[in-house]
Amino acid sequence: MPLPRPCLMLVTDRSLCGGADGLADAVEAAVExxxxxxxxxxxSLPASELSTLARRLREVTRGALLVVNGPLEVATEAGADGVHLPEDAPPVRRPRQGFLVGRSIHSPVAARRAEAEGADYLVAGPVYETRSHPGREPAGLALIEQVTQIVRIPVLAIGGVTAGRVEEVVRAGASGVAVISAVLAQRDRRAAAGKLRRALDAAWAGAGAVRR
Structure with missing residues (x-):
């Protein structure tokens, strides 16, 4: 299954949810x-615990894609839709047709390389300052603009993205956003995801020729 456009991707952080049990509930709310x-x-999870958590999340993500940022074996055993790779990770061989391979990138050079190696989508950032990468200088919208001009696969913006910033990242060329605290750090995760969803759909509808 290809990545939908526009895409709202939730990136997990169990520390914002009181652990694995809370994370499963939060993910379910975000999907809803x-x-x-x-x-x-x-x-920080060992492969065995990551595998258990992946299977739990598969149960609450029916109707949504699930990709695992971790070993390929964990993704396949959990029935996930794909894997997500760090910028410097080696390419992986797809276990089946339609299995997604995503990659995080922080530069246009890395984006071009990832596409050449067969990535289906990219997550680019951090676009803004973010608590998940303290001390890292944000790349700004310029990264999204540069990357989307040289690749044909979807590019999601990550790093400090809020509902109020969705429109400008879509106008810069992003096919969606990836968020952590904008959903998981909120009291009502379902409502937070819904606010982002509405902002993303509205921005996409008005983006016109900048869509990729």
Whole structure:
């Protein structure tokens, strides 16, 4: 299944949800609110625990895509829709047709390389200052503009994206957004996802020729 356009991707952080149990509930609420993709990203979990969590999230993401930022085996065993790779990770061989491979990138050079290696979509950033990458200088909208001019695959903007910033990242060329705290740090995750969904759909409808 290809990545939908426009795409609202939730990136997980169980520390914002009181652990794995709370994360599953938060993900379910976000999907109900309009998230159409979830990236399981829990770098500190050992593979066995990540696998257990992936299977739990698969149960609450029916109707949405689930990609695992971790070992390919974890994704396939959980029945996930794909994997998500860091910028410097080696390419992976798809286990089946339609299996998604996404990649995080921080430069146009990395974006071009990722597309050449077969990535289906990119997550580019951080666009704005973000708590998930303290101390990293934000790349700004220029990164989105530059990357979307040289690749044909969807590019999602990440890093400090809020509902109020969705329109400008879409106008810069993004095919969607990836968020963490904009949903998970909110009291009502379903409502937060819904607000982002409405902003994204409105921005996409008005974006015209800048869509990619």
């Amino acid at each position: 609110g309009g998230a159409d993709a979830v990236q399981l990203r829990e770098k």
